[in-house]
């Protein structure tokens with residue numbers, strides 16, 4: 534059962550990376566080092582390695598710090614479990630190939646951004662900028678090193694470059710994706726500001742979509758924004774309907790929905806677009 538073996542490996546790897554993402558989510562907004570060992574947020578006692586086991590460490594401790602008994606949020610094991618599940622889903626969709634590590638890094642980045650945005654309403658540049666650069670590098674190197682073709686190069690308008698080197702078509706697709714992903718979001722924010730006179734979203738969302746667009750291409754970036762806007766609208770309505778003061782401007786960290794939409798697009802986007810085009814076009 535080699536396949537089952539890979540699923541288990543990906544699950545365990547995901548749980549460990551999820552443990553690291555907890556540190557990233559907790560420390561990056563405070564600009565603290567990621568390298569020092571993890572400690573109880575309350576009493577600062579370093580957590581011994583045997584309790585640092587993802588998911589199980591928290592269960593063994595009963596959700597309490599071993600030293601001061603302060604409760605440890607269930608979100609920590611939940612993020613480890615979420616990462617583990619998304620890693621196995623990614624393997625299921627991608628298979629064992631050169632693109633898998635890229636997809637796993639992408640999913641991890643989205644998880645970190647989603648939870649940092651939820652906590653602090655920011656999408657840190659130290660994450661969004663490197664993601665954009667890394668996405669461009671992958672789009673240039675991968676067609677040369679692995680001969681893999683990013684799906685957006687098969688479609689208009691990049692497909693019109695047929696005959697050009699694969700890396701150049703891939704790079705053009707990446708830049709177009711960044712322009713469509715980041716640009717359309719910037720435009721929405723710009724128009725909203727014209728109409729309502731308030732900032733609807735920060736530039737963090739635009740920068741995040743530069744990286745998402747560069748890796749996924751223009752079709753999947755649009756799907757990311759539609760899926761994100763759809764989820765954001767649904768949840769926004771719930772938040773607004775619960776709000777007593779209707780004049781309050783509800784602040785919604787849009788990065789949460791973009792990150793969710795981006796993971797859905799990465800894993801199932803091509804199939805969703807194919808299904809949609811077959812049915813309605």
Ligand SMILES: [Zn+2]
Pocket residue numbers: 573574575576577578598599600601602603
């Ligand atoms: Zn403690």
